[in-house]
Amino acid sequence: MASLHRVAITGIGLVSSLGEGVEPHRAALKSGAPPVVDTQAFAPYPVHVMAPLELEKQIPKKSDQRQMEPWQRIGVYAAGLALDDAGLKGDAAALDRLEMFVAAGGGERDHQVDDAIVNGLRTAADPAAFLNERLMKDLRPTLFLAQLPNLLAGNISIVHGVTGGSCSFMGEEQAGVDALRLAVGRIASGQSDTILVGAAYNAERRDMLLLLAAGGNLRKEPSFAPVFAPERGGMITGSVGAFLLLEAAELAAKRGARVRAEIAGVRAGRARREQGAVASEFRRLIGALGSFGANSLGLSAASGVAPWSGEEREAAADALAHAPIHASGDVLGHAMEAAFPAAVALAAAMIDAGDAKEALVTGAGHWRGEGAAKLIAPGR
Amino acid sequence: MSTHRDKFGRPVVAVTGLGIVTSLGQGRDDNWKGLTAGRSGVHAINRFSTVGLRTTVAGTVDFLPRGDGSSPELSEQLATLAADEAITMSGLGRKGDFPGELFMAVPPVEVEWPDRLALAKASGREPADYDAMLAAAESGRFHVIHDRFMFGGVAERTAERFGTKGSPISLSTACSSGATAIQLGVEAIRRGETQVALAIGTDGSVQAESLIRFSLLSALSTQNDPPQEAAKPFSKNRDGFVMGEGAGALVLEDYDHALARGAAIIGIVAGCGEKGDGFHRTRSSPDGRPAILAMQAAIVDAGLVPDQIDYINAHGTSTPENDKMECMSCRAVFGERMSRLPISSNKSMVGHTLTAAGAVEAVFSLLTIAHGRLPPTINYKLPDPAIELDVVPNVARDAKVRAVLSNSFGFGGQNTCLVFTAEPVS
Numbered sequence: 001m002a003s004l005h006r007v008a009i010t011g012i013g014l015v016s017s018l019g020e021g022v023e024p025h026r027a028a029l030k031s032g033a034p035p036v037v038d039t040q041a042f043a044p045y046p047v048h049v050m051a052p053l054e055l056e057k058q059i060p061k062k063s064d065q066r067q068m069e070p071w072q073r074i075g076v077y078a079a080g081l082a083l084d085d086a087g088l089k090g091d092a093a094a095l096d097r098l099e100m101f102v103a104a105g106g107g108e109r110d111h112q113v114d115d116a117i118v119n120g121l122r123t124a125a126d127p128a129a130f131l132n133e134r135l136m137k138d139l140r141p142t143l144f145l146a147q148l149p150n151l152l153a154g155n156i157s158i159v160h161g162v163t164g165g166s167c168s169f170m171g172e173e174q175a176g177v178d179a180l181r182l183a184v185g186r187i188a189s190g191q192s193d194t195i196l197v198g199a200a201y202n203a204e205r206r207d208m209l210l211l212l213a214a215g216g217n218l219r220k221e222p223s224f225a226p227v228f229a230p231e232r233g234g235m236i237t238g239s240v241g242a243f244l245l246l247e248a249a250e251l252a253a254k255r256g257a258r259v260r261a262e263i264a265g266v267r268a269g270r271a272r273r274e275q276g277a278v279a280s281e282f283r284r285l286i287g288a289l290g291s292f293g294a295n296s297l298g299l300s301a302a303s304g305v306a307p308w309s310g311e312e313r314e315a316a317a318d319a320l321a322h323a324p325i326h327a328s329g330d331v332l333g334h335a336m337e338a339a340f341p342a343a344v345a346l347a348a349a350m351i352d353a354g355d356a357k358e359a360l361v362t363g364a365g366h367w368r369g370e371g372a373a374k375l376i377a378p379g380r
Numbered sequence: 381m382s383t384h385r386d387k388f389g390r391p392v393v394a395v396t397g398l399g400i401v402t403s404l405g406q407g408r409d410d411n412w413k414g415l416t417a418g419r420s421g422v423h424a425i426n427r428f429s430t431v432g433l434r435t436t437v438a439g440t441v442d443f444l445p446r447g448d449g450s451s452p453e454l455s456e457q458l459a460t461l462a463a464d465e466a467i468t469m470s471g472l473g474r475k476g477d478f479p480g481e482l483f484m485a486v487p488p489v490e491v492e493w494p495d496r497l498a499l500a501k502a503s504g505r506e507p508a509d510y511d512a513m514l515a516a517a518e519s520g521r522f523h524v525i526h527d528r529f530m531f532g533g534v535a536e537r538t539a540e541r542f543g544t545k546g547s548p549i550s551l552s553t554a555c556s557s558g559a560t561a562i563q564l565g566v567e568a569i570r571r572g573e574t575q576v577a578l579a580i581g582t583d584g585s586v587q588a589e590s591l592i593r594f595s596l597l598s599a600l601s602t603q604n605d606p607p608q609e610a611a612k613p614f615s616k617n618r619d620g621f622v623m624g625e626g627a628g629a630l631v632l633e634d635y636d637h638a639l640a641r642g643a644a645i646i647g648i649v650a651g652c653g654e655k656g657d658g659f660h661r662t663r664s665s666p667d668g669r670p671a672i673l674a675m676q677a678a679i680v681d682a683g684l685v686p687d688q689i690d691y692i693n694a695h696g697t698s699t700p701e702n703d704k705m706e707c708m709s710c711r712a713v714f715g716e717r718m719s720r721l722p723i724s725s726n727k728s729m730v731g732h733t734l735t736a737a738g739a740v741e742a743v744f745s746l747l748t749i750a751h752g753r754l755p756p757t758i759n760y761k762l763p764d765p766a767i768e769l770d771v772v773p774n775v776a777r778d779a780k781v782r783a784v785l786s787n788s789f790g791f792g793g794q795n796t797c798l799v800f801t802a803e804p805v806s
Contacts, residue, residue: 067661100656104552105531106488106531107488107489107490109490111509111510114496114510115507115508115509115510117493118493118496118497118500118508118513119500119506119507119508121493121497122497122500122501122506126429126431128428128429128431128588129429129431129432131493131588131589132429132430132431132432132433132588132592133432135588135589135592136432136433136592136595136596139589139592139593139596141593141596141597144593144594144596144597145661145662145791145792147488147490147593148488148552148554148791148792149488149531149552150552150553150554150790150791150792150794151661151791151792153656153792153793154661154791154792154793154794155661155792157656157657157658157792157793158658158659158660158661158793161658162656162658163655163656163657163658163670163793164655164656165654165655165656165674165795165796166553166656166792166793166794167551167553167560167564168551168552168553169549169550169551169552170486170488170531170532170550170551170552171530171531171532171535171536171548171549171550172530172531172532174532174547175531175532175550177547178547178549181547182549182564182567182568185567185568185571185573186567189570189571191567191571206510206511206514207490207491207510209514210491210499210510210513210514210517211491211525211526211529211530212526213514213517213518214517214522214523214524214525214526215523215525215526215527215530216518216520216523216526217526220518268546268547269546269547270536270539270546270547270548365532367526367527367530368532368536369532369547371547
C-alpha cells in the first residue's frame with residue numbers, strides 16, 4: 001500500500017460498564033480492579049452492564065433518543081465523546097466532510113413481542129395468518145430502524161451532523177478490524193483526511209445471547225473469570241461504545257490537535273479454524289507490522305473462546321518478548337464489533353499516558369477473523 | 381507493460397466479469413433479454429401467506445431449489461450463482477481459488493421464526509420465553525443457528541467457496557450497499573492493495589416479517605393487482621416500492637493486469653461518489669443536496685463533466701418521495717440537459733433488490749454500455765407533470781452509451797453513486 005500519510009488518533013470516545021472517558025478504563029486495566037459484572041440479570045450468563053449514562057449530554061433531543069435502541073444510543077454517545085475529544089464537535093464544516101466507518105451489529109428484537117408470538121404460533125389454528133396479524137399489530141415501526149446496522153451511522157449523522165459519507169461493516173469482531181483497516185488505508189493513501197471509526201455493542205440482550213449460546217460460545221458460570229484464565233469457558237459479553245477520530249497527521253498538526261497515538265498499521269486475516277491455524281495466522285499478521293521495541297505493551301481483544309484466544313495470546317507474546325499483555329475483555333467484557341476498536345482506544349490511551357511507546361493490539365473473533373494493529377507514540 | 385493511470389494518477393479499474401440473478405431469471409442473457417423486453421419479474425407472493433397484509437406482491441426469486449428457507453441461505457445461494465458466472469466470464473484463477481479480495485453487500489439477518497419456534501418446542505416449556513429458548517440453545521443441537529445468522533456468515537462461506545484472498549468484507553449501507561461493495565473494491569485496487577476484487581451485492585430476504593417492516597413504514601406499493609404493474613417509477617400514481625430479490629457480481633481488475641493477460645474488458649468503473657445526509661432516518665434532505673453532491677462527486681472522481689454522461693441508471697424506487705427528489709437532484713446536476721438525458725429504472729421490472737440493488741444495477745449499467753441499448757422504465761402510463769424526464773418509457777431503445785451514472789440512495793442518509801464507462805480509457 002502506498003503510505004503517503006501518517007495516521008493519527010486525535011479523538012477517543014469510550015463508554016462501558018466502567019463509565020465514560022479513557023481514564024477509568026486505563027486505571028482499571030493498570031490496577032486490576034474487579035470489573036463491573038452483573039451475574040444475576042442474565043443468569044447463568046455474567047454480563048458487563050453499561051454504566052448509567054446521562055444521554056442528554058450527547059443526545060440532547062428526547063425525540064432522537066426515542067428513535068434509537070440501546071446499541072445505537074451507546075454508539076451515538078461514544079461517537080459524541082470522540083468528537084468532543086478531537087475538538088470537532090459543532091464544527092459544521094469539518095463534520096460535513098467527516099466520513100464514518102462503523103462496525104455494526106443491529107437486529108435488536110422486542111423480546112416481549114417475540115415471546116408472545118412464538119407461544120401463540122404453537123397453538124394457532126392458522127400459524128401463518130397469526131404471524132402476519134401479530135407482526136402487523138405489534139411491531140414498532142421504529143424498531144426496524146434500530147435493527148438496520150447502518151442506522152448507527154445514520155443516527156450519528158442526525159445527532160452530531162457527521163455527513164461526509166458512511167460505510168457500515170458487518171461481521172462481528174472482524175467488522176471492527178476491517179473498519180479500522182480500511183479507514184487507515186483511506187487516510188494513508190490520501191483519499192480522506194479524517195474518518196470517525198468505531199462500533200457499539202449492547203450485551204444486555206437475550207436475543208444476542210441466544211445466538212451466541214447456540215454456538216456454545218458463552219461462559220455459563222454466574223461469576224467473572226479473566227479472558228485468559230483456564231476456567232474461563234467462553235465469552236463474557238459487555239456493553240461498550242468505542243469510537244476513534246482518525247486524522248492525517250499533517251492535518252492534526254496544522255490544526256494543533258492533540259495526537260494520542262499513531263496507527264502504524266492494521267492487518268486482517270482469515271484463518272481456517274483448526275488447531276494451531278490461528279496462532280500461525282497471527283504470526284503472519286504481526287510479522288507484517290514490523291518489530292516491537294522494549295517499551296511496548298500488548299492489548300488483546302480476545303473473546304475468551306478456546307482455543308482461539310490462547311493461540312492469539314501465544315503469537316502476541318512471541319512478538320512482544322517480555323512486554324505485558326492486557327486483555328481488554330477483563331475490564332470491558334467482550335464487545336463483539338466494538339471489541340477491536342475499544343482495544344485500540346485503550347492502547348492509544350496508554351501510549352498517550354506514557355505507559356508505553358508502542359502497542360500491539362490483537363483480536364481473534366470468537367468464530368472467525370483475526371486482526372492485528374500496531375500503535376506508536378506520536379512522531380514530531 | 382504500459383501503465384494506465386486515471387486523471388488522478390490512480391490505477392484504472394476494469395470490469396472483466398459480470399454475473400446476475402433476479403426475478404427475471406438466472407444469468408446475463410435471460411436478465412438482459414427480460415429487461416430490454418420490458419418484462420416484469422414481480423408476481424404474487426407464494427413463499428409465505430399474505431393473509432392480512434397490505435402488500436402481496438414482490439420480485440422474489442422462486443426458481444431455485446429451496447433449502448432451509450432462511451434468508452441468509454437464499455442470499456448466499458444467489459450470490460454464489462452470480463459470482464460463479466462473473467468469475468467464469470473473467471477467466472481468472474481456478475475453481476475455488478480466486479486471486480483477489482471479496483467485498484460483499486449482504487442483508488442484515490436475524491434468527492427467523494421457524495428457528496425460534498424450534499427452540500421454544502425444544503425447551504419443553506409452555507409458554508417458553510427467551511430464557512427457555514436460551515436453555516434449549518445450550519443443548520448443542522442448534523449450532524447451525526449461530527453460523528447461519530451471524531452477520532459475517534454469508535461472506536465467510538462465500539470466501540471459502542471461491543477461495544478469495546484476505547479478510548472478506550460484509551457491508552451494509554441499506555439500499556446503497558451493492559454500490560458500496562463496488563466502491564470499496566475499486567478503492568482497494570486504486571490503493572494497490574489487491575489487483576483483483578470480487579464485488580457482490582445479494583439479497584434473498586423477502587419474508588413475512590421483512591415485508592411487514594417496510595409496510596409499517598408505508599414504503600411499499602399496495603397496488604397488488606396486477607402484480608407486474610405495482611412498480612411504476614416516475615409515474616404520477618406511484619405509491620411505493622416493490623421488494624425484490626437477486627444478486628449482482630462484478631470482477632474488478634486493475635486495467636493493466638487485465639490487459640496483460642488478454643482479458644476481455646467489459647467496461648471501467650471510472651468514478652465513485654458518496655455523501656451522507658443527516659436530515660432524517662428515512663427521508664432525504666428536501667433540497668436534495670446530499671444526492672446532488674454524491675452524483676457530482678462520482679462524476680468528478682471519474683474525471684468527467686456532467687455533459688459526458690450519456691444515461692442515468694436511476695435509483696427510481698417508485699416511492700413518491702424518492703422519484704421526486706431524484707428528479708430534482710438530477711436537474712440540479714445536469715441542468716437544462718436533463719430534459720433530454722435518458723434515465724430509467726430497472727426497479728420497474730425487478731423490484732427493489734435492496735441490499736443487492738447497487739450491484740444488480742451496476743451489472744445492468746455495464747450491459748447497457750456493452751449492448752448500446754437503454755432498458756425502459758415500464759408501467760409508465762400516467763406521467764407525473766412534476767417529473768419531466770425522458771424515462772425511456774415502456775420500450776427499450778438503442779443508443780450509443782459511453783458513460784453511465786448509477787444512483788443508489790438509502791435509509792440512514794446513504795447516497796452512493798457510480799460512473800461506468802466504456803473501454804478504452806480516455
